[in-house]
Amino acid sequence: MKLHLGVVLLLAGFQGVASGGAVGCATWSPSENNQVCCTRCKQGNHMVNRCGVDPSTLCEPCDEGYFVNDPTSFACSICTQCTGKKKAKQDCTSSSDTVCECKPGYLCRDTKCSSCDQECGKGQQPTANWTCQDCPYGTFNNKIHSKCVPWSTKCPHPDQKIVKKGTMDSDIVCEIVHGNDLQDGIMVAILLFSLSIVIFIILSACIAIKKKKKKSMIMSTVEAVPEKPITVSEGLRQLEQQEECIYCLPQQEQGSSLESVASLDSEVKLLSA
Template sequence: MAVILWTLVLSVLIQGCLSSVGQPESGCMKWRPEGENVCCDACHPGNRRVKECGPDPKGLCTPCDSDYYTNDPKDYKCQMCTECMGAQVLVKKCTATSDTVCGCIEGHICGDEHCSFCVHKCDKGHEPTDKRTCRPCPDGTFNDQIHQKCKPWSTKCPNPDQVIVASANKISDIKCNTTSAVTVSAVTVSAVTVSAVTVPKQPDRTQDEGSVAFFVVPSVFLMTLIIIIMIIAVAVKTSSKTDEEKKTKKETIKTPIIRTPTDDPETLIAIECSFHEAQQEQGSSSESLASKDSSDRLIV
């Protein structure tokens, strides 16, 4: 029985210790006597002051509730923890002694030192606006940093022995260089140009002639072949046309004339007359032959 009792007491003590781990110490941390009472000058971190003076220092301060914090040892109230919203992301959770730490998503940047809001991150050549957006640098200004205001172009080099070698743009200011360096560069460029002009490369005429012959010979051969093919085609066509004309003429000569029969009386009379004349002529011829035979017999 005693063993069970001691076990229960030990478990309660362990739970109490575990529950107190991570919790800020409560009450007044720094106080001073004031008659029969004490007055608190500073509460423990994470505690707010309840009253300034009292008989017990622990009763002068109390810890902040959950989701509240305070970093002022004399403050009478705790502050509500900030909640990351919109383009913000959580970096560190809120504690009894510190507020939430927020950041911004990619492409955005904190709008103030506490990162209470986020704005679009402006690249080089742009600047932020009052509407939390970005705009290109106006004419005559530049910006060579991230999310900074544009600055006016310089009108001259900082040193008297320098000259402008590059114009300004929206990302960079004018570029300057010393006069001696510019002269040496110009002389070097001139020397390189002169050497390049005085030593020209001779063209390879043999290669050019070979290339011309390579293209001319096949072209001549191809043109000759085309002309021969055209002549043969014309000859074949002309021969075919002549044969067709001869065949057509022959068929025209051999074609008999067919007279269409008719019932016209005049036509029939003409045909009959022609038939009788033919018979008479045949009769006359027969008589002449008979007379000739008779004469021949008398003579004999």
């Protein structure tokens, strides 16, 4: 009998080697009635009988779609299906279950990824009921699925100034200022420009007032000058000019011109008297 048991164990060992160690019992110990008792099945096998004559028959591999990770278990478990918001990260094998992960935009709620929740992006934070909300005013979040934190109240360096307020996804922005601030320079330029406009308006008004006064003085002077009477010499000179023009006029107008000369002559005589 001992010889028969030795042959069986030898054949079982040879079968395990030939099949790559995937079927049967991995370790066993002698028992009564020329039997052996399995203490651990090979990887991916579940135990069928604890003891028997042939150790290769004590364990069997799991069917497709099932797995076992306990070498002493008598049953295999069904492989997990990754559905809905989940997808398979690692497929199920006879010795390990499926490893699931969440699809893009979602995060596993626990280490086993039993469920997936919405992934909160930058500028948001997760809530107690596994949803997302925007960061309240005065806070920000620049990470994925994290809590919002308050904006900084001052710059880290004394030479820096706040040049931009914080947003929902970024803190305040600080920059080092060399010399006068850019805003101060802009204000100075605006003031100088405004001052030049005021000066231009004042000068224009002064020039207009000066011109108006000068024109008024000229008009007053002209009105104040009395009209001079015509002297005898001026009358004779006007008469000579009219006589010279007589020869330039047409024949039909000479009569009227002579009458004008006679009339002018009479006026000169009256002035002389």
